[in-house]
Amino acid sequence: MASVSVSHMILFIASILVAASVVGVFTDSISQVSEAIDQRGVSVSEDIRTDIEIISDSGSAAVYEDDTITIHVKNTGSETLTARPDQIDVFVNGRYKSADAMSVSLEGDASTWRSGEVAKLEIEESGLSGDTRVKVIINQDEEMFRFNT
Structure with missing residues (x-):
């Protein structure tokens, strides 16, 4: 019975570690995409206002x-x-x-x-x-x- 609890705890800790690493990667990627969209928006705005x-x-x-x-x-x-x-x-x-x-x-x-x-x-x-x-x-x-x- 103790072995089931220990294995569940190990799986729980492993899943928390995996989730934390995935969140870190996604946060960085989303930040880079957001910056690229902001820069492109400024460029498009400049192009639109030029005539x-x-x-x-x-x-x-x-x-x-x-x-x-x-x-x-x-x-x-x-x-x-x-x-x-x-x-x-x-x-x-x-x-x-x-x-x-x-x-x-x-x-x-x-x-x-x-x-x-x-x-x-x-x-x-x-x-x-x-x-x-x-x-x-x-x-x-x-x-x-x-x-x-």
């Missing part, structure tokens, strides 16, 4: 002069953006343009691009002729601009 519009006139001769594409992009979203070439992805006819091949300027040499403000992008590109497509991507928001040279 841009290319407001350049595609018929203007000033869009492409002296091997430089000049386009004006308006921040129409509620997110304040950073007006730096390394924060903007640009593709000309499907080819990625590095930050070294472009410049971004705002009125008054400001570095923050607030809602309603217009940035001037100057992209170095030689030898363009015919139909040209420029895609601008900021925080997952894409805009396409087409013009003829």
